[in-house]
Amino acid sequence: MSERIATYAEFWPFYLREHSKPVTRWLHFVGTSLGLGIATVAVRSGRGALIPAALVCAYGLAWVGHFGIEKNRPATFKYPLWSFISDFRMLGLMAVGQLGPHLERAQAGASLPPAPAASKAV
Structure with missing residues (x-):
């Protein structure tokens, strides 16, 4: 994309098209969840040194999905x-x-499983 959105x-x-593969979405889900968990522990325990670990978990797993799986930036x-807002929106959804x-x-959704077939009335 050359022009700004x-x-x-x-x-x-x-954003969703950039996360078209389920593995990428799940890496985001796990990374964001771990990052949130570590950040929560850091704040509640006063251990600010944990914040870099939270960022590494969240962004590291997401970037594995982008660079390694989606092959995009x-x-x-x-x-x-x-992107930050959308990460949480996607996680929630x-x-x-x-x-x-x-x-x-x-x-x-090309990589989504097919919708279940409607049951036939007999």
Whole structure:
């Protein structure tokens, strides 16, 4: 993408397309969750030295997904705030099982499992 995305509404589908593979999304989910957990322990225990570990977990796992699996450049480099927000939005939607429709609308759901077939009435 050579031009900057102007609105978050345009960014969200782009973000999802950059996370089209389930493994990448799960690396983000695990990394963000671990990062949050470590950051929480750091704050509650007053051990600020743990903050770098939280960042390494969160960004390290995410970047493995981008560079190693998706073969793309993390959106964080160009859109840090929107990427940060979207990481948590994706985590929340994954946690409640509601990410699928967003992926489909963004045309990022090629790697989603097929929807279950409707049962036939006999």
